[in-house]
Amino acid sequence: MSHRNARLTVFGRRLLVERVRSGRPVAHVAAEMGISRATAHKWVRRWRTEGDAGLHDRSSRPLTTPRRTPAGIEARVCDLRRTRKLGPARIGPVLGLPASTVHRILARHGLNRLAFLDRPTGQAIRRYERARPGELVHVDIKKLGNIPDGGGHKVMDRRTAMDNKLATTSRRKSCHPVIGYSFIHSAVDDHSRLAYSEVLPDERQHTAIAFWHRANAFFAAHGITVERVLTDNGSCYKSKQFTQALTTAGITHKKIRPYRPQTNGKVERFNRTLLDEWAYLRPYTSNDERTQALADFLHTYNHHRCHTALDGHPPISRVNNAAGQYT
Template sequence: MPHVNAPLTPTGRLRMVRRHLEDGIPKAHVAAEFRVSRPTVTTWVARYLAAGEAGLADRPSVPRHSPQRTPVVVVELIESLRRERKWSARRIHRHLLGLGHELHLRTVGRWLNRLGISRLRDLTPDGDDLRRPPQRIRAGWPGHMVHLDVKKVGRIPDGGGWRAHGRGSTAAKAAKRGPGAKVGYTYLHSAVDGFSRLAYTEALADERAVTTIGFFCRARAFFAAHGIEKIHRVVTDNGANYRARDFTRCVEALAGRHQRIRPYTPRHNGKVERFNRLLADEVLYARPYASERARREAIGVWVNHFNYHRPHTACGDQPPASRVPARVRNVMPSYI
């Protein structure tokens, strides 16, 4: 399809050529009549004489020779490895390098995209889906699964940091250079019941195993005060504090089982990950704070609001405390 502003279409080119060949009008006069240059008339006349009306059609802009183009044999090998073995682009790239083909990883990914097989579901024919259907991780009752996680945030210096005074401001620079400038980090340990979404949070100085054990014991007491006497499973990621033997022994002694999620799969611990996201959006970065103490107080107020007042869609637009055995309100706030 010619460009909308093109002076000539294939039909217009044919009329132009016939004006010269059939009517005998000189090329210069034809060029002036059709408002094109004389070499343009010469080009289309030559193509018409060589190929007829077919020579007046637009030609592709693909170059005749592409020395850097991936060989057809390599493309076929990429497709076969992907379809037959379901290898990833990175694994195919390493295999090709072993065969002596100097190919970039990004090139392999682009070829998979061009071939329409970049996703695993593209390899499964319709009606023959052998992949495991997506499943949600559901807790059957309060205490069935308790999810633990740690969120690391920078401490706020006294007087407020750059969020309160502006990045690069005089006050922000003075806070960096003043006494106690290296304020370090705050580690927000959180535990969320997978059934009720009841949450418990503490702001602690580190994320060592001994600190995590103390947090878990206090979280267990918090859940027990709400009627969750027995914790059947504790779900964590693969952090060093959760992989420690002492932590595992503590969990097995106070709860039923310690389950670590698959590495690099945070969605398996999604309930506490979502809680951390809400905590960040609604408290941590919702407004500037003048000190670390002020932010910790705000976290305590928000967690209390989350448990007893804030509607939760997973609880039928009711607060998490409505789904625990003990119908209590504000029984034990988080230790901030």
């Protein structure tokens, strides 16, 4: 296989063959191209035997591996990994294998990282990605505690934080002030990972419907026509009104299987990013300050933040379709 320091690429090999076909000695051509005569003769010989197809790279994988671990033992290694979540250092002594051998077996079967496994079932996670923007949009809600005016206990001592709560709200429960919660409604496009979020006061059906109308307008403004929406089985999404709002716009509503949030994993992962890079990024002195910071985070996420699933590019790079990634 070619590497970054290889003297000859497929183009270079064709050039080598053309020079030899013109009647020049193989030794002279090899010296000009900085390769050995043996290498030059090898490529000329392959070309004469196989034609242009012989100039392409071949796999370096051996035809036989007589010392490879038997299939039965590899199956036992994989079974211990899936059922008991053991690592190479613990599987090795059980089966009498070196930890390095166990690691190679797990890597060969795609089980070398526990993140590749579904924890409840131990099965390898099947990752997927829709072919074009708008084909599927993931929608979910994240619940966050409100911040009293002046800041909570993360900013100052608990006594002062309690005074801030008393000054912020008149609601009480068992003589304690109730600040309440904010609900972050989010929609993430499956193909591009373009995201839209809002901080809203509840998660009722009418709130969810109004959010979706604004989210759909956001995607439409970026040239994305939504075809399907995937949600969990929350009460607001199970309502007939929410499904009717989607159907009226020509959108199919899909719900995940109960207790399987992995199916809605792209927006679940976005929720984790929301917490790490926005909600808990720094101590906020009020709920309004945290809410106002959301717009800057979303702009950074969509236009500037490198996304590992997009080869280090931001979501907007797939929306613009500069490289013709989708039809």
